[in-house]
Amino acid sequence: MRVEDLKLDELLEFRDGVIDFQGRRLVLHSTDAFAQFRKDLFEMVGPGQARRILTRFAYFWGQADAAAMRRVFKWDNVIDLIKAGPRLHALQGVARWVTKKLDVDPVAGHFEMDVAWHHSAEAEEHVAVFGRASHPSCWMLAGYASGFMSFALGHDVYFVEHSCRATGERVCTAMGKDRASWGAAINPHLPFFQAADIKGKIQSLTEELHRVMRELKRSTERLTTLERPPLVEVRSKAFTAVLDLATRIAPFDSSVLITGESGVGKEVVARLVHARSQRSRGPFLGINCGALPETLLDSELFGHKAGAFTGATSDHAGLFEAAAGGTLFLDEIGEISHALQVKLLRVLQEREIRRVGESRTRKIDVRILAATNRDLAEAMRQGAFREDLYYRLRVIEIAIPPLRERKEDILPLARFFVERLRVKLKMPKLRLAATAIDPLSAYAWPGNVRELENAIEHAAVLSRSGSITPELLPSNVVLSAGARPGPGQGQRSLEQVESEHIRAVLAESGGNRTRAAAVLGISQATLWRRLKTVKDAS
Ligand SMILES: [Zn+2]
CATH class of the missing domain: 3.30.1380.20 (Trafficking protein particle complex subunit 3)
Incomplete structure (x- = not known):
């Protein structure tokens, strides 16, 4: 034609x-x-x-x-x-x-x-x-x-x-x-x-709203921590040493690597470092590097220019810019890709960033606190984590011991959570029954402070009288502590109890397996295997 x-x-x-x-x-x-x-x-x-x-x-x-x-x-x-x-x-x-x-x-x-x-x-x-x-x-x-x-x-x-x-x-x-x-x-x-239609507009406004709310939440939390020091009593030598170290190094701008099993309270320590630093008037912003796909994490951290990729409808400042004058907390730093490791290293060396899709660089003014539950030194030896970045991040290391190595702290923490739940759940009569103290203290808490917090909330929600008694605690806590099984629990096998507990934790975390695995203190693969046996058995 x-x-x-x-x-x-x-x-x-x-x-x-x-x-x-x-x-x-x-x-x-x-x-x-x-x-x-x-x-x-x-x-x-x-x-x-x-x-x-x-x-x-x-x-x-x-x-x-x-x-x-x-x-x-x-x-x-x-x-x-x-x-x-x-x-x-x-x-x-x-x-x-x-x-x-x-x-x-x-x-x-x-x-x-x-x-x-x-x-x-x-x-x-x-x-x-x-x-x-x-x-x-x-x-x-x-x-x-x-x-x-x-x-x-x-x-x-x-x-x-x-x-x-x-x-x-x-x-x-x-x-x-x-x-x-x-x-x-x-x-x-x-x-x-482009059909960056009403839906797109709403989406970008929602994102913006979330960002502002996140910042607002962070700053109110920061204000409350400043005005009211946390009421948790620390009894163990191990954790007292952690807090001492955090307070001592807080005023210096050096990078800090906070290590410890998941659920030990790495963010709490990061907030403490921030609150006691010269930057306490600036923002404290945090991000879980393991929770986002790489490209999203990239633009969350570094920001982007409008049109840099599909969905980038407007210019967007990343966390490095948003945290100006304050602290940026990078949780699960061991999960970031090689490409991001290289970018992060550059940021630490040059103290400047480049938004995705932009060629100009911008100076940044943030202190970086990173955290991981992985053995980064081992990851480094295996070549999964860059050595130069490791040393840049770990100018100071704060290692938080697991809860089972500081059992003295369990009770004060449990009381602290009960007090907080009294307000959150609007249960003014909520209290810890004396009989619950032994099982709580005896349990190994593989999911650490977070598991303890969840166990207390689990019991509080189930409690009618307002008393947290042993039989209301998740069954694995009670059983492993060797306490007398509650009514109707005597005839169950350990397997049944385990599967019930896994289901309960899964339900509590809204079906989120990553979170459930963290609470249970097991890997996602293990959780998956257990779930499979739970399913096969029922
Ligand atoms: Zn024309």
Whole structure:
């Protein structure tokens, strides 16, 4: 098929009030009506959204035309198919295209087209309702061209109009290029092509709201810690030593690595370091590096520029910037990828960051506290963790002993949690029954302080009288402590008890296996195996 051979009367078939365009229905409409519609659209949704709606409408139109051309005719090469777009647009009465330059390399994905649009109907419509425009206004032309060429080439092409008849020029001129050739220059125009619709807007507002709430929560927590020192009494020598060390090193800006099993309270210690430091008036922000996929973690930490990737609808400052003047707590640092390790090392060395998709660097002013429950020294020996980063992070190490090595702290902690739950659960009568003290103290707490906290909450929620008695504690706590089984519990096998406990913990963590495994103090793989046996048995 040759482009010049396309003829409107051959492309269209008229019958019974239907205009058939190669299997698709077309309708003729008046430009006057479209001009009025354009005006309404402006008034109802504003010029930005109006431009987006019109651009996208014409984009689909261009796409549909390109699809029809490819379906119906056999083209010698992609260039001929590309030329069918301008030809159709002219046949449909939208504008006459004059191609000034066309540079296409389908293999490399390169596309560049300079074009002049004569007698643009859209420019006339615009002037008819608004008078002379201050900016190029042929958005549907740009949308159609982009849609047609993107479909023909099989990848994203964008047209941008740079001079327009609506502004008083004789003809409209535009330039189309593939995404890569545009580079960052296309970014301001991209939103008009994308359905970063209400859903996207709500999403970005929600993200922003979450961020603000997170900061607010952190700062209120910080205020309460400052005003009211924690009421937990520390009895063990081991944990007293930890707190002493944390307090002593707090005023210096050195990086600190906090180690210990999961649930031992690494974040509590990090907050203490922050609260006693010169940065205590600044924010304390934290992130769990093991909880996010790499790309998300990357943009959370470093921020991004609008358009850096799909969904990046606006510029976004990362945690390194948001924590300016304060402290950034990187939990589960052992989980970050090699690429991020390299980036983080650079940050620690240069004290500057670069947002994703941006070339300029920004100075940062944060203290970094990292934490891990993994043996990083071992990971380093195996090559999974960079040695230089390890030493940069571990200028000072605070190792928190597990709860079973500081049993003296169990009771004061349990009382502290009861007190806190009294407020949280609105149970003013909540108390720890004396009989619960022995089983609590005897249990090994593989999930550490977090498991203790959950066990107390578990019992509190089940308690009717407000007393936390042994039989209300999770069964593994009671059984391992050798206490007398509660009513109706005597006939159960250890396996039954274990499976019940696993189910209870899973239910409590809302089915989240990562969290449940942490509470149970076992790996996710182990949890999975146990669940399987639980299922097989029942
Ligand atoms: Zn124009």
